[in-house]
Amino acid sequence: MSSLNTIYYGPTKEFDKLIEEDVNILNLRNLVKMMDSMESFDKWLENKPEIPYILLCYGESFYSIREHFIENLPNVINYLLKNEYIDNCLMQNPPSALIQSMKHVFQEDLEEIEYKHQNINKHGLMKIAEKYKDQIVGQDEALVEILSTLYPLVNKLDEKPIVMMFYGPAGVGKTETAKIINDSLDQGEILRQQLSMFQTADFASYLFGGTLEAPSLAKELMKREGNVILFDEFNRCSPYLYSAFFQMFDEGKYIDKNYEVKLKNSIIICTANFESREEIFGTLGAPLFSRFDHFIAFNDLSTAAKQTLIKNKYIEILEAWDANDIEMIKENVRLEELIAQADFFTNARNIEKGIKGKMARTVVLDMLEEK
CATH class of the missing domain: 1.10.8 (Helicase, Ruva Protein; domain 3)
Structure with missing residues (x-):
């Protein structure tokens, strides 16, 4: 390890590769359990290990920890490092507040690693075309529009996400096409969100952030393996939730109450049963409409x-x-x-x-x- 502390942003499978073999591991959850009973923690401190531990903090371990403990965690880590109870600390996808505290306490003794999603290339585009022609019938023009929209990612002209709306009648291949694009890139499972479910106040906290233990879109985005994101039935999302997508579509950042996620070079696909671009504009409004790169029509089947x-x-x-x-x-x-x-x-x-x-x-x- 080149640093005493490493913060990693990305999926668990890749985070595990940072963990060296044959090391003593102290999981954050075990540390919290010991510290809940100071007597247990004191006993643990008395039995100082000959070989220091690595403190391992998986993203999920932050969900059930009280906020006051998270606020104090950098100081606890600093104490354990200075007294050689641990060699270093590995964190996966910590909350934004903890990241700032870690930077304040450790400054130069902190390394940040960001998982690099695979960039699309011409070979990937050709795989999309082959799978599409094999599985989707009667939507030839849509394929040309899709490949044309994705092509800027090949030339790496920008790190902003490509945002597309697939619109048209139900059951003509919109969702299947999103899956084909993802499968052709061999990046992992597609991140699919069914927006028809986003109708209650609970989904407002899911999008904008609530308590740390509550499910959230930000958590799903951080641990995704693939870089294709599908928002299905986008037209059935409550309009008051649209603002959650503004910065994501425009800048490739998703920020809620607890987390900040970068979406570099991602492919964001929204599907909807709109009949025309005019209907899309009337439903979504100008601010959201203008953030789409392309609207691709899927037609009734001949x-x-x-x-x-x-x-x-x-x-x-x-x-x-x-x-x-x-x-x-x-x-x-x-x-x-x-x-x-x-x-x-x-x-x-x-x-x-x-x-x-x-x-x-x-x-x-x-x-x-x-x-």
């Missing part, structure tokens, strides 16, 4: 697109059935009949449910006849 989806889904769903049922399903749920009925379906979700339903009904009827 008959030809529905027929292709029916064929693809029929084959995919059929293969999931038991071998004994497949031939019977083929005889009673004919692909050509489904294709002829393409315009009775509205979208990909409707097609999948319709085919599954017909196949399941066929199997159930056959089962009942046998009895």
Whole structure:
């Protein structure tokens, strides 16, 4: 370690790589438990270790600690360091107030490490294109718009996030496209937030920060492994919460009551069932509307697109059935009949449910006849 204290910003999997093997580890939670009973702490101090500990502070360990202890933690660490109970301290994603206190107490004896999310490159763009063409039907123009919007990240023209709105009818590939973009970049799981749930006062504290132990968007953002962030059903978020996204979309920073998160080179995707840019502007208002880099329309599926989806889904769903049922399903749920009925379906979700339903009904009827 090049410093007595290291503050790390990023996911747990990468934080664990900073921990050296064959060292004595003192977890913050254990330290807190001992200090809750001063008698236990005094006994621990009396048995000074021959090999000093590393004080390990995972991000989650701060959630259940009383605020007055967090305020005093830098002084406790300083005491343990000076008296050689610990060699150094490793912290993951501490609250903003603790970061400032650590900087005040330790000044030069403090190292900050920020997890670097992988930058997108041309190869990544080509993987997006290949997966998209394989999985999304009837939205060719949207692909061109998406790749054009993402391309500035290849040239690293700016560290600000790319913010896109995918809009259009339900079930035509908006959410699936966000997942394709994330999967193509091999960065880890997508961070997905369902904004239709953001309707109560509880979600205001989730966005703007509440008590340290309470769930928050900032915590989720800090420990994310991937750099693709999906806000699904953005049109169903309460308008009074929109201001939570202003600085995130504009500067690539997310600041709440307890934490500050940097979102360099991130890809932020919002999905919504808006019908037009005019409707988006009218709903979101100028301040939020102006912070989007691009609005990408997903259209109603054409008959030809529905027929292709029916064929693809029929084959995919059929293969999931038991071998004994497949031939019977083929005889009673004919692909050509489904294709002829393409315009009775509205979208990909409707097609999948319709085919599954017909196949399941066929199997159930056959089962009942046998009895």
